Amino acid sequence: xxYADAALGLILLGLSVYLLFGGADFGAGLWHLVxxxxxxxxxxxxxxxxxxxxxxxxxxxxxxxxxxxxxxxFADVMxxxxxxxxxAALGIVARGSTFVFSKADPDQRWYPWVFGVSxxxxxxxxxxxxxxxxxxxxxxxxxxxxYGGVLTTALCAYLAAVYLIWDARRLADVWSSMxxxxxxxxxxxxxxxxxxxxxxxxGVRSPLILLSAAAGALSLVLLVRRAYLSVRVTGALxxxxxxxxxxxxxxxxxxxxxxxxxxxxxxxxxxxxGGLILVPSLAWLYVLFQRDTARTP
Amino acid sequence: xxxVALLADAAARTGQGAASPADFMAARQQMAFTLGFHxxxxxxxxxxPALTLLAEWRSLRTGDSVKxxxxxxxxxxxxxxxxxxxxxxxxxxxxxxxxxGTLWPGFMDKYxxxxxxxxxxxxxxxxxEAIFMGIYLYGWDRLxxxxxxxxxxxxxxxxxxxxxxxxxxxxxxxxxxxxRLVDGKVTDVDPLxxxxxxxxxxxxxxxxxxxxxxxxxxxxxxxxxGLLRDRRAGRDDRYNRLGFAIPFSLGAVCAPLQxxxxxxxxxxxxxxxxxxxxxxxxxxxxxxxxxxxxxxxEIPNALSLxxxxxxxxxxxxxxxxxxxxxxxxxxxxxxxxxxxxxGMVLLALAAWWALAWWLRRRGRALDLPWKPWxxxxxxxxxVMAAVAMEAxxxxxxxxxxxxxVYGVMRTEEAVNPxxxxxxxxxxxxxxxxxxxxxxxxxxxRMRHTPEPAVPPASPSSTEPAAEANVESVR
Numbered sequence: 001x002x003y004a005d006a007a008l009g010l011i012l013l014g015l016s017v018y019l020l021f022g023g024a025d026f027g028a029g030l031w032h033l034v035x036x037x038x039x040x041x042x043x044x045x046x047x048x049x050x051x052x053x054x055x056x057x058x059x060x061x062x063x064x065x066x067x068x069x070x071x072x073x074f075a076d077v078m079x080x081x082x083x084x085x086x087x088a089a090l091g092i093v094a095r096g097s098t099f100v101f102s103k104a105d106p107d108q109r110w111y112p113w114v115f116g117v118s119x120x121x122x123x124x125x126x127x128x129x130x131x132x133x134x135x136x137x138x139x140x141x142x143x144x145x146x147y148g149g150v151l152t153t154a155l156c157a158y159l160a161a162v163y164l165i166w167d168a169r170r171l172a173d174v175w176s177s178m179x180x181x182x183x184x185x186x187x188x189x190x191x192x193x194x195x196x197x198x199x200x201x202x203g204v205r206s207p208l209i210l211l212s213a214a215a216g217a218l219s220l221v222l223l224v225r226r227a228y229l230s231v232r233v234t235g236a237l238x239x240x241x242x243x244x245x246x247x248x249x250x251x252x253x254x255x256x257x258x259x260x261x262x263x264x265x266x267x268x269x270x271x272x273x274g275g276l277i278l279v280p281s282l283a284w285l286y287v288l289f290q291r292d293t294a295r296t297p
Numbered sequence: 298x299x300x301v302a303l304l305a306d307a308a309a310r311t312g313q314g315a316a317s318p319a320d321f322m323a324a325r326q327q328m329a330f331t332l333g334f335h336x337x338x339x340x341x342x343x344x345x346p347a348l349t350l351l352a353e354w355r356s357l358r359t360g361d362s363v364k365x366x367x368x369x370x371x372x373x374x375x376x377x378x379x380x381x382x383x384x385x386x387x388x389x390x391x392x393x394x395x396x397x398g399t400l401w402p403g404f405m406d407k408y409x410x411x412x413x414x415x416x417x418x419x420x421x422x423x424x425x426e427a428i429f430m431g432i433y434l435y436g437w438d439r440l441x442x443x444x445x446x447x448x449x450x451x452x453x454x455x456x457x458x459x460x461x462x463x464x465x466x467x468x469x470x471x472x473x474x475x476x477r478l479v480d481g482k483v484t485d486v487d488p489l490x491x492x493x494x495x496x497x498x499x500x501x502x503x504x505x506x507x508x509x510x511x512x513x514x515x516x517x518x519x520x521x522x523g524l525l526r527d528r529r530a531g532r533d534d535r536y537n538r539l540g541f542a543i544p545f546s547l548g549a550v551c552a553p554l555q556x557x558x559x560x561x562x563x564x565x566x567x568x569x570x571x572x573x574x575x576x577x578x579x580x581x582x583x584x585x586x587x588x589x590x591x592x593x594x595e596i597p598n599a600l601s602l603x604x605x606x607x608x609x610x611x612x613x614x615x616x617x618x619x620x621x622x623x624x625x626x627x628x629x630x631x632x633x634x635x636x637x638x639x640g641m642v643l644l645a646l647a648a649w650w651a652l653a654w655w656l657r658r659r660g661r662a663l664d665l666p667w668k669p670w671x672x673x674x675x676x677x678x679x680v681m682a683a684v685a686m687e688a689x690x691x692x693x694x695x696x697x698x699x700x701x702v703y704g705v706m707r708t709e710e711a712v713n714p715x716x717x718x719x720x721x722x723x724x725x726x727x728x729x730x731x732x733x734x735x736x737x738x739x740x741x742r743m744r745h746t747p748e749p750a751v752p753p754a755s756p757s758s759t760e761p762a763a764e765a766n767v768e769s770v771r
Contacts, residue, residue, distance in 0.1 A: 054431075056391055057424050063394050064420050067405050068413025075406035078398025079713045086721050089395040090728050096388035097732055100381050105742045111735075259410030259486070266414040266488045274421030281428045281451075288435045 004258035006268065007069035011062055012247055016240050018058035020159065023152075023239070025055055027160025029095065029119020030153070031183060032112065039172045040179060041112075047167040048099070056092060068267055070257040077133055084125040084140040091122030120153055127152020134246035135202055147198050154194060155239045158187040162219070162235040166228045177228075185223050188235070192216045195242065206248055212241035316712045323719035324400045324712050329694070330722075331392055333687050334729055337511065338386035340686065343460055344512020345379035346430070346452040348544050353446050355543075367536050371543070373437070375516070376449075378740060380434055383427070385736055390423075392725075400718070404701050404711035407483060411476045412466045414488035422459035426452055460508065461501045468496035471693070472569060473702050499558070499565045500693075506555045507689065510643065511682045513548030517541050518679030519744070521672045528669065538667070545675060548682065549647030556644060559637075566696075567604055570703065572618040573696030576629035580614040587612040592634060624698045632691040639685035646674055 025048055032044045067074040078085060095118040102111035128140040131148020139145060161184035168177035192213065199209050215238035222231040258264075316324065349372045356368030394416075398405055429451040436445050469475075475491030476483050520541035527534045567574040574580070578600060579590045586609045589599030598608040605612075615623055653665040701708040712718075 054427060056387065057420070057427070060391060060394055060420055060423075063398075064413065064416045067397065067409040068417060069410075071409030071413070072406050074398055074409060075402035078395070078405070079402035079715060082399035082713055082715055082718075082721070085395055086399055086724075089392045089399075090724065092391050093388045093728060093732065096391075097385050097735065100384040101735055101739045104381055104739045108738075259413070260484070263410045263414060263486050263488050267417045270414065270418050270421060274418075274424075278421065278424055278428070281425065281432070285428050285431045285435070288432060288439055 002255075002258075003261050003264040003268075004069065004254055007065060007258070007264055008254055010271070011065045011069070012244070014058050014062040014065065015247075016243060018055065018062060019155075019243050020236050020240060022055035022058055023123060023156040024159040024163050026095075026119045026123040026153070027156035027158065028164065029116050030157045031160055031164070031180075033116025033119065035179075037176070037179070039176050040168070043164060043168045043172050043176055043180075045103070046171055047164060056096065059092075065267070069259050069264060070252075070254060071259060072257045073252055073254075077129070081129045081132065081140060084129050084145075088122050088125040088129075091118040091125065094118035095122060123153045123156045124149040127155075130243075130246060134250040136250075144202060147202075151191070151195060151198060151242075154187060154191040155242065158184065158191050159235060159239050161187055162223075162231055165223075166232070169228065181223060181226075181228075184231075184235075185220065188216060188220055188223065192220075199245070202249075204245055204249060206245045208241045208245040208248065212238050212245070215241065315709060316714050316718060317716065320716065320718040321709060321712050323722040325708065327718070327722040327725055328396060328400055329691075330729070331389065331396060331725060333690065334733075335386065335389040335393060336508075336686060336690060337683055338382055338389055339460060340508030340511040340683075341382050341515065342379065342386045342426075343453075343456040343505070343508045344544075344547070345375050345382065345516070346433075346449060346456060347509065348512065348516060348547060349375040349379065350446065350449045350453060351543055351547070352539075353449065357442055357446060363535070364539070367539050370536065371540050374743075376430075376434060378743060380430065381739060381743070382736070383430060385732070387423075387427070389732075399721075400713055401701065401711045402713050404706065407706065408473075408476075408702060411473075411483060411486050411488065411491050412469050415462050415465045415469075415492050419459045419462035422455045422462060426455035426459060429455065457505060460505060462492075464501050464504050465492045465494070465497050467693075468500045469494050470701060471500070471697055471703050472496040473705050478705070495569065496565065499562050503555070503558050503562050503689075506551045506558055507682075507686045510548045510551045510555060511679075511686050513544040513546075513551065514643065514682040515544075515679035517545035517548060518676050520544070521676040521678075524667065525669065525672050525676065528667075528672075541675070542666075545650060545678075548643070548678065549650050552640070552644045552647040555640065559640065564604065567612070570696070571613045572615065572623055573629065573693070575613060575615040575618065576624045576626040576696050577633040577692060579626065579630045580612060581616060582614040583611065583617045584614065585609050585611045587614075591637070622699065624696050629692055629696045632688040632695070636685045636688040636692060639681045639688070643678060643681060643685070646671070646678060 028044045028048055032041055035041060035044075063074070094114050098111040098115040098118070102108065102115065105111070125140070128145040128149035130152070132138070132140055132142065132145045134148075135144045137144045140149070161180050164180040165177050165184060168180050195216075196209070196213060215234045219231050219234040219238055222234060315321075352368045352372040352375065356365045356372060359365050359368065429448055432448045433445070433452055436448055440448065469491050472494040473491075474494040475487040475489070477485045520537050523534070523537040524541055527537055563574070563577070566577070578587075580587055580600070585601070586598040587600040587604075589596045589603065601610040601612055602608045604610070615626060649671060650666065653668075653671075656665055697703055699707050699709070701711045
């Protein structure tokens with residue numbers, strides 16, 4: 001395996017994690033926008049993490065890895081799709097800031113609204129660009145771009161609903177978790193019916209479609225049978241398989257674009273050393289965050 | 298350098314379709330604006346955790362329990378504000394990484410691999426900073442006071458490191474190293490040589506001191522206003538006094554150091570980027586015994602004397618640089634002078650603060666540090682420091698033009714050729730205007746949450762004072 005393959009693997013891993021966690025945050029924003037009940041909104045806000053939108057770290061990781069490891073691909077994609085990508089960046093600004101602002105200033109009514117709208121705009125733009133790159137299309141305004149944007153937003157909404165069932169059971173009451181279960185069933189069925197014909201129309205011929213469809217169907221069964229933790233795994237698999245299928249389809253010429261080995265060596269060493277610090281500290285933060293009671297003096 | 302420059306010139310002439318002049322300017326302005334916005338937030342992101350730790354350390358060490366409670370309350374408030382500003386800084390930083398590609402694809406395409414490793418390191422440092430900021434905020438009542446204090450240290454260290462890593466890229470744009478150009482293609486990349494280019498040490502130290510000054514003086518300004526208000530109301534609030542003293546002292550310690558480092562920076566530029574130096578000092582003609590010109594003043598031979606310790610030394614002027622390679626001299630000179638002038642005002646106020654405290658310690662003039670004229674001036678130091686930083690940054694960035702990578706790649710070659718970039722600028726300006734207004738309104742609101750009640754003296758009262766605020770941190 002060459003250094004370029006390893007870099008590509010890391011980029012795909014970063015994208016997958018971003019879709020599964022950052023994507024769920026986007027979807028949670030969508031449910032926050034449409035749900036009318038205070039207790040559901042509370043569950044969403046609590047589930048979304050402590051301080052800021054930490055999951056954007058994965059997006060930054062993917063961008064830095066791409067411009068370091070495959071500079072021409074980064075330059076081509078970013079310059080050709082600068083309009084939707086700039087909108088996505090502004091969406092991230094609006095989301096990230098209104099997320100903390102509404103915690104610090106709960107009386108201001110338009111923060112949650114901006115938060116919800118930008119939660120839909122951002123995955124739409126990112127998904128449209130990803131689809132256009134994967135299908136070799138030209139514009140995010142093409143039919144493929146439109147389809148990819150809607151599909152990505154729907155996938156995020158589905159993921160969020162699946163994750164939130166368990167959170168609602170832990171943090172609120174059984175009715176709240178039943179509502180999220182309902183959202184998950186509805187959005188899961190809808191996104192499946194939307195994804196499969198689309199994949200056929202775009203000419204995707206990959207066994208990953210079958211994997212995604214099987215995992216999606218199994219998730220619906222698990223939702224009906226109320227296996228809320230297992231459905232997190234199968235739901236995530238159904239969603240991430242779509243990303244892998246798109247990556248397979250893109251077929252970018254990576255070897256011609258790859259950076260020199262000396263560069264990638266430094267990056268891998270840095271990531272390895274960084275990981276040794278990051279993983280234990282992240283675990284510590286998680287443990288502290290889960291500990292509900294304060295230390296008594 | 299010259300063969301490299303020739304190659305780049307040839308590439309520019311044969312290059313692809315270029316952006317229109319209006320779009321090119323819009324791209325530069327958008328980058329300048331979003332980066333200028335981020336710089337202030339990043340400075341606070343570096344400085345505020347440091348101030349928080351200073352306050353917490355004082356709270357742990359002081360024997361006076363009332364004082365300890367005030368310090369603990371300051372620490373909590375500062376870290377809470379740091380949390381909000383960190384979130385805004387994180388997203389404004391994300392915008393910059395998008396803009397690297399949407400605005401400057403030519404730059405990324407060709408040189409992304411040369412400096413990319415620095416950004417990977419920056420990302421790791423940033424993530425560590427974020428995690429420990431979370432641990433610090435959540436751990437307030439979940440860890441022992443000592444352990445809690447120690448979890449703040451990585452926040453400060455990682456903040457300094459991540460700023461330094463990013464800065465290596467800007468230093469590299471001024472002093473490109475760590476690669477060779479063969480037939481216009483980048484080869485023999487050595488990412489560490491690129492990172493540790495000759496401009497890195499001086500630029501990193503200059504920026505870190507500047508960010509500590511910006512943060513210290515901005516926070517001090519807030520409390521100076523509070524002290525003036527107290528004075529009008531006839532109150533004497535220890536909270537505002539300590540809240541002023543810690544950050545102002547941080548700024549005051551950095552101010553004289555910054556003058557020394559600034560001198561080092563000017564000498565470095567004079568030796569390595571003659572066009573930038575000529576623009577900064579307004580030197581038009583190469584000649585022996587250069588006069589020193591500042592605003593409307595002119596002192597014969599002084600520039601040669603200051604720079605080379607020889608009144609008759611020859612210094613290169615703008616006429617030694619080909620016309621096409623000259624930066625816009627007026628902008629560079631004006632912003633350089635603004636930075637120097639504001640730096641001197643800050644230095645004078647810092648000296649007064651030091652003198653007032655020295656006299657106070659000796660038992661004389663106990664009210665000296667709190668004179669209204671001084672507090673009024675101090676209330677402006679935050680704006681002054683931020684403007685000085687933006688002016689200094691304008692000096693180095695505009696002074697590097699017309700190059701994006703000094704002597705190697707022109708900024709025009711790097712810009713995205715897509716039409717319509719200027720509309721992007723307008724939208725960004727509008728969004729950031731709203732963002733700025735909202736950030737300030739949120740911080741003001743956080744400030745207006747119930748005034749901290751200083752608790753009655755009790756031996757173990759470092760914590761109760763601010764218990765009420767813990768909930769809102771979450």
